[in-house]
Amino acid sequence: MSRDNQYDVIIIGTGAGGGTLAYHLAPSGKRILILERGDYVAREKDNWNPQAVNVDARYNTKEIWRDIQGRDLHPHTNYYVGGNTKFYGAALFRLRQQDFGEIRHHGGISPAWPISYNDLEPYYSQAEQLYQVHGNRGEDPTEPPAGKPYPWPAVSHESRIQHLADDFATSGLTPFHTPLGIMLDEKNPRQSPCIRCNTCDGFPCLVQAKSDAQVLCVDPAVEHSNVTLLTNALVKRLETDATGHEISRVVVERNGSLETYSGDIVVVSCGAINSAALLLRSANDKHPQGLANSSDVVGRHYMGHTNSVLMAISKCPNPTIFQKTLSVNDFYFGSRDFEYPMGHISFVGKLDAITLRAGAPAIAPGFTLELMAQHSLDFWLTSEDLPDPDNRVTIGHNGEIVMAYTPNNLKAHDQLKAHLQKTMKQNTCSVHGHECHQGLFSRNLYVGQRIPLAGVAHQNGTIRFGHDAKTSALDVNCKTHDVDNLYVVDGSFFPSSAAVNPALTIIANALRVGDHLLQRMGVTTAAYEASKNASPEVEIVIG
Numbered sequence: 137m138s139r140d141n142q143y144d145v146i147i148i149g150t151g152a153g154g155g156t157l158a159y160h161l162a163p164s165g166k167r168i169l170i171l172e173r174g175d176y177v178a179r180e181k182d183n184w185n186p187q188a189v190n191v192d193a194r195y196n197t198k199e200i201w202r203d204i205q206g207r208d209l210h211p212h213t214n215y216y217v218g219g220n221t222k223f224y225g226a227a228l229f230r231l232r233q234q235d236f237g238e239i240r241h242h243g244g245i246s247p248a249w250p251i252s253y254n255d256l257e258p259y260y261s262q263a264e265q266l267y268q269v270h271g272n273r274g275e276d277p278t279e280p281p282a283g284k285p286y287p288w289p290a291v292s293h294e295s296r297i298q299h300l301a302d303d304f305a306t307s308g309l310t311p312f313h314t315p316l317g318i319m320l321d322e323k324n325p326r327q328s329p330c331i332r333c334n335t336c337d338g339f340p341c342l343v344q345a346k347s348d349a350q351v352l353c354v355d356p357a358v359e360h361s362n363v364t365l366l367t368n369a370l371v372k373r374l375e376t377d378a379t380g381h382e383i384s385r386v387v388v389e390r391n392g393s394l395e396t397y398s399g400d401i402v403v404v405s406c407g408a409i410n411s412a413a414l415l416l417r418s419a420n421d422k423h424p425q426g427l428a429n430s431s432d433v434v435g436r437h438y439m440g441h442t443n444s445v446l447m448a449i450s451k452c453p454n455p456t457i458f459q460k461t462l463s464v465n466d467f468y469f470g471s472r473d474f475e476y477p478m479g480h481i482s483f484v485g486k487l488d489a490i491t492l493r494a495g496a497p498a499i500a501p502g503f504t505l506e507l508m509a510q511h512s513l514d515f516w517l518t519s520e521d522l523p524d525p526d527n528r529v530t531i532g533h534n535g536e537i538v539m540a541y542t543p544n545n546l547k548a549h550d551q552l553k554a555h556l557q558k559t560m561k562q563n564t565c566s567v568h569g570h571e572c573h574q575g576l577f578s579r580n581l582y583v584g585q586r587i588p589l590a591g592v593a594h595q596n597g598t599i600r601f602g603h604d605a606k607t608s609a610l611d612v613n614c615k616t617h618d619v620d621n622l623y624v625v626d627g628s629f630f631p632s633s634a635a636v637n638p639a640l641t642i643i644a645n646a647l648r649v650g651d652h653l654l655q656r657m658g659v660t661t662a663a664y665e666a667s668k669n670a671s672p673e674v675e676i677v678i679g
């Protein structure tokens with residue numbers, strides 16, 4: 137292999153995990169190769185077109201996976217520079233401190249993590265700075281202790297949401313501002329990169345103002361001359377040396393042919409499902425069950441949260457443009473009526489009639505889809521699903537991804553819905569009284585794609601980390617127990633899914649693993665800091 141194809145570090149995938157790690161390692165001066173199967177998201181008007189995004193699924197992969205019965209799955213996932221952060225709603229939560237310990241749920245046990253909240257806290261603070269999180273400390277009753285304030289004040293509520301927040305507070309809840317990674321400067325609207333639009337959650341940002349891994353991490357990383365990014369570079373398999381303890385070659389399909397690269401360190405960050413698939417596809421005689429899979433956990437314990445959208449159709453119209461500003465965690469760990477954890481309540485982006493038409497929800501009597509969209513409060517409910525070894529990713533006969541998943545802990549989710557509905561009924565609207573909020577019904581989020589399993593936005597858990605090589609595939613530094621130069625830094629490492637959105641934890645962990653890798657490569661703090669301070673600033677171009 138020519139020297140040109142040899143690197144100190146190869147990072148596979150550019151999402152929350154891989155993109156952040158590339159940013160963190162770039163100032164080290166080490167030769168870094170980033171391999172991304174996708175391209176840059178084209179900047180075009182369709183970025184903000186609900187028909188193109190939500191109905192035509194323009195940006196979703198066209199790959200077809202299968203469920204365990206052999207039926208087609210059209211996964212709601214995206215292969216681009218920046219990974220799924222290009223499309224995410226940018227609600228950037230820390231896990232709760234207790235989520236790192238063992239928690240008893242109605243459906244079973246959520247296991248402890250091998251690191252504590254305190255181990256990750258400094259990296260959460262760094263992650264919030266890097267992803268420019270807007271929030272207010274001290275509002276969320278379940279908020280874990282934080283070493284630093286948020287770098288930006290919370291995104292303000294629009295009037296309908298402020299009204300709801302006030303009503304919730306009156307009824308005894310403690311609503312708070314959702315921590316958000318959007319580059320909105322409300323004090324200086326003329327200069328603000330973010331224009332506060334209604335096409336954010338699920339859409340790529342046309343004006344590059346979402347805190348995503350491409351804009352904030354990959355673009356600045358490739359400014360460093362020691363960093364190379366290859367797009368449209370699909371990693372097909374990883375090969376080991378004769379001992380089986382080192383990755384010797386990374387096999388990549390690019391421009392219709394196969395290329396090979398080698399790295400002293402190889403970091404897989406393809407998203408929890410694709411990373412597991414890559415390791416399973418890389419089985420060899422030293423690793424017959426799949427690479428780094430002597431534990432037989434690779435691909436198992438798939439989690440993706442139990443999520444649903446609950447549309448509260450109220451008599452009051454809801455003209456909100458940017459709806460994702462409000463959250464409620466009062467039921468996260470349980471209530472007087474239900475002693476087990478239920479989860480987290482927040483919002484999706486404001487639903488419109490086009491998106492609703494694609495999802496074809498049952499129409500509330502007396503409402504057209506347009507009227508429904510004008511009057512709905514579109515809640516996003518998240519409950520923890522528990523790690524079940526039989527919920528797993530495997531590889532089918534034709535090399536395709538196969539997903540087996542039986543939902544669990546559903547009682548908690550039903551209770552969360554019931555608690556929200558009860559609260560909404562208690563609320564008194566100044567115009568319509570109690571009945572304002574009473575027309576409630578729920579539907580699946582993934583409009584136009586009615587297969588719930590295809591909704592893999594919050595995928596995690598498939599290559600869990602832990603102390604014991606018999607029950608985990610990664611050690612506490614996210615290095616595989618079995619292969620000395622192989623790491624995984626996407627959502628795969630979660631031993632439990634908690635019930636808040638996963639991206640900030642993936643980002644924080646990538647920074648933590650990044651520090652470990654800098655140490656492993658002998659990069660001194662002084663040299664690193666000097667190079668970092670000399671790094672070019674990224675310029676956010678307003679379109």
Ligand SMILES: Cc1cc2nc3c(=O)[nH]c(=O)nc-3n(C[C@H](O)[C@H](O)[C@H](O)COP(=O)(O)OP(=O)(O)OC[C@H]3O[C@@H](n4cnc5c(N)ncnc54)[C@H](O)[C@@H]3O)c2cc1C
Pocket residue numbers: 148149150151152153154171172173174212213214215216217218219220221223224225226227228229337338339369370371372405406407408410411414593594595625626627628637638639640642
């Ligand atoms: C619509 C939507 C809304 C969301 N909203 C939120 C939110 O508000 N808050 C939150 O915390 N999370 C949210 N998420 C989830 C969040 O985006 C993910 O948790 C996060 O992006 C996962 O990071 P990752 O690094 O694990 O994987 P990804 O971000 O998926 O990155 C994986 C990368 O690997 C690449 N890749 C895959 N296979 C290969 C291969 N074989 N070779 C080369 N490259 C490969 C992919 O193209 C991709 O770029 C949302 C997701 C979606 C889809």
Ligand code: SF4
Pocket residue numbers: 318319329330331332333334335336337339340341342343344345346347458
């Ligand atoms: S302009 Fe702001 S609200 Fe609109 S997509 Fe971009 S980041 Fe989101």
